[in-house]
Amino acid sequence: MTGALDLDPNAPEHRADPYPLLHRMRQIAPVHRRVDRVSGRAFWYLTRYADVQRALLDPDLGRQLTRLPAELAAAHRRWEFDPLAMVRRNVFNLDPPDHTRLRRLIAPAFGARTVAAVQRRVEQVVDGLLPATRVAARDTGDVVDVIAELALPLPVVVVAELVGFPIDDLAALRRWSDEMLRTRDPVRVRRAGFEFIAYVEERIDERRRRPGGDLLSRLVAEQDGGGISRAELVSTVFQLLLAGDETTVNLIGNAVLELLRHPDQLARLRERPALLDSAIEEVIRFNGPVGHTRPVYALTDVEIGGVVVPRGDTVVPVLLAANRDPAVFAEPDAFDLTRSPNRHLGFGHGIHFCLGAALARLQARAAVGALVQRFPRLALAVDPAELDWTPELFLHGVRHLPVSLGRE
Secondary structure: OOOOOOOOOOOHHHHOOOOHHHHHHHHHHHHEEEOOOOOOEEEEEEEEEEHHHHHHHOOOOEOOHHOOOOOHHHHOOOOOOOOHHHHHOOHHHOOOHHHHHHHHHHHHHHOOHHHHHHHHOOOOOHHHHHHHHHHHHHHHHEEEEEEHHHHHHHHHHHHHHHHHHHHHHHHHHHHHHHHHHHHOOOOHHHHHOOOOHHHHHHHHHHHHHOOOHHHHHHHHHHHOOOOOOOHHHHHHHHHHHHHHHHHHHHHHHHHHHHHHHOOHHHHHHHOEEEEEEHHHHHHHHHHEEEOOOOOHHHHHHHHEEEEEOOOEEEEEEEEHHOOOOOOOOOOOOOOOOOOOOOOOOOOOOHOOOOOOHHHHHHHHHHHHHHHHHHHOOOOEEEOOHOOOOOOOOEOEEOOOEEEEEOOO
């Protein structure tokens, strides 16, 4: 069912709470065709769990324009101006076999063994950030921004150390991250992108001269052996260090927000700290950090949910909608820390399942657990209606989250 309805989940009025619209789309147009008024391109939004899951497994839906005929690819390129195009050749944007080759190189750095090894370091970083959080609160009348003081710096520190960047460079890395991922000015985005590329290339040359035990050294060795190109190496570092941290930022922010908006669940977590893992999973399902996966292209005519999507059209699997599908989740609009089973799709599915999911979960557990246990009077400092959300559905989180810490 497509209809002539213009249901746009990216519209500003839906950013703070997209779920009423997503429920309506699932009910009346679960495979919804929306034509962009400027470009004339067709986008198909999927809102049912089954359709989203199937789309994430379908080899006839791809991420690379090069797999489309030239005339169809050109229609997309004409409108898809991307100021970050120079750092897009990574596993997030590639299909097999290139995706398979690069993922095989990177995956060990984010496996269970590595995540277990960095757990103590993550906890140390959180412990180090919390005193600064208290200082910031004293300077602002006991109100602190959880995003700026904790959620943003934590993943930059953790992933930078994993990749192998000096601690003295973290301020510059945070600035580039903000410019490239949290601004809307293409000129600023491109400038930060080129500065970041120049920085990474300097670090690559350093590792070639003096290799270490970090991920960057290993990838440089793979480049020398022909396993990865220099462009792929730079792009992969971008994905891991900058693009990857935005998911963690949103997950921490959304987790704190939902716990404060549901005081009964927060009290339950404080009484039973062992629920923390389940709490993080429920946040990912209930109000996850990623609104939809990267849009994919129909490489041939594809049937989805009884609707044929023509070759060359763009498909948008909406994770937020799938994770509140009543066909899969009982009382989907209820925030329940004890929900089980919880088969959410918040980190994707299939070959593009988020590489950093385990690391993001670890950081969220450390940050959220420390906040709720150390600050028993933690409370929102603003009306939730006043919060500023990310401007598009793709990345879903608040830009700032002012809270009152109270006394420990």
